[in-house]
Amino acid sequence: MTIPRDARITLDPEEIPKRWYNLAADLPEPVKPPLNPVTKEVAKPEDFAPIFCKPIIQQEGSMERFIYIPEEVREALISLNRPAPLQRAYRLEKYLKTPAKIYFKREDQSPLGSHKGNTALAQAYYNAESGVHTLTTETGAGQWGTALAMVSNMFDIDTTVFMVKGSYNQKPLRKTLMHLYGAEVYASPSEYTEFGKKILKEHPDTSGSLGIAISEACEIAVNNENTCYALGSVLNHVMLHQTVIGLETMEQMKKAEITPDYMIACVGGGSNFAGFTFPMMAEKIRGRSETEIIAVEPKAAPSLTEGEFRYDYGDTAGLTPLVMMYTLGSEFIPKSIHAGGLRYHGMSPLVSAAYDQNLLTATAYDQPETFEAGCTFAKTEGIVAAPESCHAIKAAIDKALECKSTGEEKTIVFCLSGHGLVDLYGYDQYIAGTLQSSSVDV
Structure with missing residues (x-):
């Protein structure tokens, strides 16, 4: 048997990217600057100092096209x-009877279960170098909290995680993983912070939101010495660290002579989408690619x-700087869905700017149809995808079926x-026919 050369395209460890790519350097129209949450004037670097360490602040505002990855981080990426x-x-192609070619980048093979470790490593490294001994953070479905909890052990840092209550109750094994890695985990809103207590008093039955959890984590960072906040998505430095995904993908497509018609990723705050697509977006800006880049979000958010x-706050309490982004409003609390990592009221400023400048398109799906796509993927490829990733699978299947209808041999x-x-409860609900719609009227 001859195995097709494009069945599985790999790179050697020495081919891990040496530099991150910064889309901010290439956008036709620059991203508007963040604003101080109190004065509403353009934020200065020192305005971020209560929650972030200095290297992270520098990367957040950087306009350099490429930023070198520290060797210690690059070596740790192998793990x-x-x-x-x-x-x-x-x-999947055979099942769909489509002439389309479908490829997927396998961030699921990390021991952490997702792409989140790419920025967790970098943030833990820079905070350790800055003398920080504790990191606080939020997490939705738990992938980000799991990633930060694990990599913090590499740098002797303690981690406190505020997990959105809806996911905290739905995904008990995520809590187990974070506890296994040594993190403290609280359901958000919690009694552990003043803002958490305020929300619980006003909305005792709330399922929480990423915006609320961010507020709680920031409150702890602001009020405790040698403690900083680590963010799993949204801000520029997180998008930067995730571009190892897209840089690898570009090299793999070059090796296999793949020219994509579509590049697709789920999007909540923007991290895996940005990491996967920004290097290709640079090619579009330079007129060297006609690839359609598609962001897929839940109808719940x-x-x-x-x-x-x-302009809007990144959190619910208004502790973070205001950023220019697509937003549903910082006080918006989405329905509780299994794709907890996508339950955010806003979008990365870089992704938002790219969308506003027509560098990508966007679509939204209801929860049951994404789980249907996930079940199809599991039956054909044998891989159980995260509920978040099922959004990208659904869009890929839809494009493949369009090709079936038109006869076009496009590449997805x-x-x-x-x-x-650790998200099997959602699949169980879908199979049993009890999975609820996530649509929301905005």
Whole structure:
């Protein structure tokens, strides 16, 4: 048997990217600067000092096109199974009877279960170098909290995680993983912070939100010495660190002579989407690519497809700087869905700017149809995808079926941002017919 050369495209460890790519350097129109949450004037670097360490603040405002990855971080990326394979979905293609070629980038093979370790490593490294001994953070479905909890052990840092209550109750094994890695985990809103107590008093039955959890984590960072906040998505430095995904993918497509018609990724705050697509977006800006880049969000939190492009807080309490983004409003609390990592009221300023400048398109799906796509993927490729990743799978399937209808042999590449082996409750609900719609009227 001859195995097709594009069945699984791999890179050697020495081919892990040496530099991160910064889209801010190439956008036709620059991102508008963040604003101080109190004065509403353009934020100065010192305005971020209460929550972030100095190297992170420098990267957040950087306009350099490429930033070198510290060797210690680059070597540690190997332990996260980088470089990650690019794989052909032959059995899915056959099942769909489509002439399209479908490839997927395998971020699910990290021991952490998702792409989140790429920025967790970098942030833990820079905070340790800055003398920080404790990191606080939020997490939705738990992938980010798991990643930060694990890599913090590499740098002798303690971690406190505020997990959105809806996911905290739905995904008990995520809590187990974070506890296994040594983190403290609180359901958000919690009694551990003043803001958490305020929300619980006003909304005792709330399922929480990422905006609330961010506020709680920031409150702890502001009020405790040698403690900083680590963010799993949204801000520029997080998008930067995740570009190892797209840089690897570009090299793999070059090796296999793949020219994508579509690049697709799920999007909540923007991290896996940005990491996967920004290097290709640079090619579009330079006129060297006609690839359509598609962001896929849940109908429970449709910030790109239904939100407004304006300044808004990144959290619910208004502790963070205001950023220019597509937003549903910082006080918006989405329905509780299994794709907890996508339950955010706003969108990365860089992703938002790229969307506003027509560098990408966006679509939104209801929860049941994404789980249907996930079940199809599991039956054909044998991989149980994270509920978040099922959004990208759904869009890829839809494009493949369009090709079936038209007869076009297009190439589809999507990001499998994580596995769903601790998200089986959602699949169980879908199979039993009890999974609820996530649509929301905005």
